[in-house]
Amino acid sequence: MSEKTIAFIGGGNMARSLIGGLVADGHPPAALRAAEPDAERREALISDYGIQGFEDNATAVRGADAVILAVKPGELAGVARQLGGQIRDQQSLVISIAAGVRSPNIAEWLGGDVPVVRAMPNTPALIQTGATALFANPSVGPEQRDLAETTLRAAGMVVWLPDETQMDAVTALSGSGPAYFFLTMEAMQAAAERLGLDSDTARLLTLETALGAARMALEASEEPALLRRRVTSPGGTTAAALAELEGGDLAGLYERALRAAAGRAHELGDELGAQ
Ligand SMILES: NC(=O)C1=CN([C@@H]2O[C@H](COP(=O)(O)OP(=O)(O)OC[C@H]3O[C@@H](n4cnc5c(N)ncnc54)[C@H](OP(=O)(O)O)[C@@H]3O)[C@@H](O)[C@H]2O)C=CC1
Numbered sequence: 001m002s003e004k005t006i007a008f009i010g011g012g013n014m015a016r017s018l019i020g021g022l023v024a025d026g027h028p029p030a031a032l033r034a035a036e037p038d039a040e041r042r043e044a045l046i047s048d049y050g051i052q053g054f055e056d057n058a059t060a061v062r063g064a065d066a067v068i069l070a071v072k073p074g075e076l077a078g079v080a081r082q083l084g085g086q087i088r089d090q091q092s093l094v095i096s097i098a099a100g101v102r103s104p105n106i107a108e109w110l111g112g113d114v115p116v117v118r119a120m121p122n123t124p125a126l127i128q129t130g131a132t133a134l135f136a137n138p139s140v141g142p143e144q145r146d147l148a149e150t151t152l153r154a155a156g157m158v159v160w161l162p163d164e165t166q167m168d169a170v171t172a173l174s175g176s177g178p179a180y181f182f183l184t185m186e187a188m189q190a191a192a193e194r195l196g197l198d199s200d201t202a203r204l205l206t207l208e209t210a211l212g213a214a215r216m217a218l219e220a221s222e223e224p225a226l227l228r229r230r231v232t233s234p235g236g237t238t239a240a241a242l243a244e245l246e247g248g249d250l251a252g253l254y255e256r257a258l259r260a261a262a263g264r265a266h267e268l269g270d271e272l273g274a275q
């Protein structure tokens with residue numbers, strides 16, 4: 001693992017997940033910094049992971065090899081404008097994880113020709129099972145590309161996108177995706193409880209089934225559709241359940257959900273890019 005200094009601006013949910021992944025992967029905590037205005041959240045990062053915490057963004061960024069902008073999308077322009085001069089002088093790589101906000105806008109707020117990587121991680125980064133897509137603007141050189149990849153790979157798998165416009169679809173799929181699976185788990189557990197299982201049993205069976213299915217789909221050479229058919233005995237219980245899910249247009253529902261998320265990411269890019 002590299003010992004490059006990485007400064008997070010914003011120490012909320014996603015920064016915490018990435019910091020947790022980096023520390024678990026062996027990144028020296030002393031080379032990780034977080035600037036976070038909320039004292040309780042900042043202190044928790046310091047005590048839980050042994051990283052350096054700062055109230056002030058400029059101090060956190062001083063001398064950092066990479067600066068990860070982990071604030072809400074609406075805060076990004078202000079933060080980038082505040083730190084742009086410093087980042088340009090010390091030639092740090094900037095990695096933005098904000099949904100929707102496009103790299104040309106980020107570079108402009110930073111003051112011009114700045115290496116910017118857009119990343120879309122997800123919260124399972126906390127336990128190193130994240131999935132991240134990356135896009136580099138033309139100012140990012142090979143070493144900085146490696147730095148971005150190594151940093152995000154500490155939290156799970158990484159793919160590079162050839163085209164930034166794909167980032168909205170990625171945001172809809174894997175950025176927001178953990179929430180869809182959590183909602184499905186909530187719904188399955190609640191339904192099982194209504195069928196008479198106690199909540200501990202319903203929860204455990206739901207979660208182990210989700211884990212087993214995900215691992216099988218990842219590790220098997222067959223497609224999920226084939227794995228599904230193997231569970232589905234003709235005239236059996238699974239067929240009865242799947243008929244209900246298909247009757248409720250599950251595939252259409254997912255398409256509408258992902259289109260709504262991608263559309264919202266695009267809207268954020270338009271709205272915030274005009275600042
Ligand atoms: N959560 C997720 O699953 C994912 C989130 N993202 C992206 O990550 C980014 C962060 O999201 P998330 O972690 O969920 O949000 P959070 O609100 O949990 O974290 C943002 C943090 O930044 C702090 N902050 C606000 N203003 C500043 C500032 N000027 N300087 C420094 N810190 C500041 C906030 O403090 P305070 O609350 O006090 O304002 C907060 O602690 C977003 O842009 C989001 O689009 C990307 C992928 C997945």
Ligand SMILES: O=C(O)[C@@H]1CCC=N1
Binds near residue numbers: 171
């Ligand atoms: O909900 C959001 O906007 C962020 C981006 C992806 C996941 N969470």
